[in-house]
Amino acid sequence: MISVVLLGGGNVAHHLTQAFLACKDVDLKQLYARNASSIANFQNEISITDDLNLLADADVYIIAISDDAISSISSQLPENKLVTHTSGSVAMNSLNNTGRKGIFYPLQSFSKTKPVNFSEIPICIEAEQDEDLKILEQLAQLISPKVYQISSDQRSKLHVAAVFVNNFTNHMYKIGNDICKQYDVPFEVLLPLIQETAAKIQHVAPNEAQTGPAKRKDQETIQRHLNLLNTKQKEIYQLITKSIQNG
């Protein structure tokens, strides 16, 4: 049985809380949030607090708060305890506690209202000490079969890659939506294509999955497309087309 104190009132903390509560081998001892109202919905199931001086004793402290507050809150946590954070882009050594440090990073885009199946979510772990790594591995495996040991250095690269496949992909959807709105075509017509594009990549490498006028070097279609776009859309179309053609 691994005991945990979880700090944070946002999406990641919310879904981790639910996953830990559902797991009989995790003893979720306490939730902390600066603003207790953000975790009040859990108060019937678990002890909550908004006072760092009242933190319970636990094997692992997981900080799931905004990146820029991790350093400062970590310095106020109990000494000689394993303290981790859940951020994709903050290095392990940004933790300012005096004791042991680690990372417990579930790599997914969370929305508060949408239920999450943790068995589908990769958890990236890291620790300074081998023994701590084992604890985090054990904890992670209790909620997901997909556990990866990833260094802070690798994690920072993974985070950039995630920006491309998530944030920038969503912007491609946004431009597609803009074009549809502009010409009065229902965007919903494109939704099955969007799903299929993501489904394909689960089995096929991205460079093999690539299709379209850029890949075919179909200059006639490319030119016709450019004529339909506004200046900003055109700039992006041209740059990505060039990038596809350069392989």
Place this chain on the structure above:
Amino acid sequence: MISVVLLGGGNVAHHLTQAFLACKDVDLKQLYARNASSIANFQNEISITDDLNLLADADVYIIAISDDAISSISSQLPENKLVTHTSGSVAMNSLNNTGRKGIFYPLQSFSKTKPVNFSEIPICIEAEQDEDLKILEQLAQLISPKVYQISSDQRSKLHVAAVFVNNFTNHMYKIGNDICKQYDVPFEVLLPLIQETAAKIQHVAPNEAQTGPAKRKDQETIQRHLNLLNTKQKEIYQLITKSIQNG
């Protein structure tokens, strides 16, 4: 009962053939391909030919061949028959038959080896005559509940939007994959995020779904990311970040 002759030996023709064969209210009379070996796998189920002079009589002729060959083949089809094509980017008036013209465009990215559920695929139809539009609507509804009447003009715009949400999105996956390979991080860690990004957009508008450092105007993270990228990746990162920030 609507009778159909289907022309083409590629992915779209392959999947349409299967969908029509599975539908008892469609009489698929014949398949044509210039290279009969590409449709030989259907020869036990249906009449096939590689000779345009031997085309069967049917209510609808569907041309599912490469864009640049549509005009030429259409000019050789029977007179006074409803002739359609399946392309997203070729205008209806590119059809050179002497009779009635229409469009039967299933909007999806097809792979020959992957089975297709047509009930999930939008079919965009168009015709010169109202009566022909009714025939195409009836035919489309027999294989999919998602039938849209889309003009050639709208379809050309939809096709550009599809390039963004499909081809360009796939390129975002490719860059993510490149970064992972470069830094020895397993790309598979990102696959659930890719699926979630596509799943989210099925219910949430793209501009509401947007997250990440660009959206947050988190300059520190953006700068750290730029330092990890090569020149080409950096150029794309900067342009899309700017585009996200300009809304």
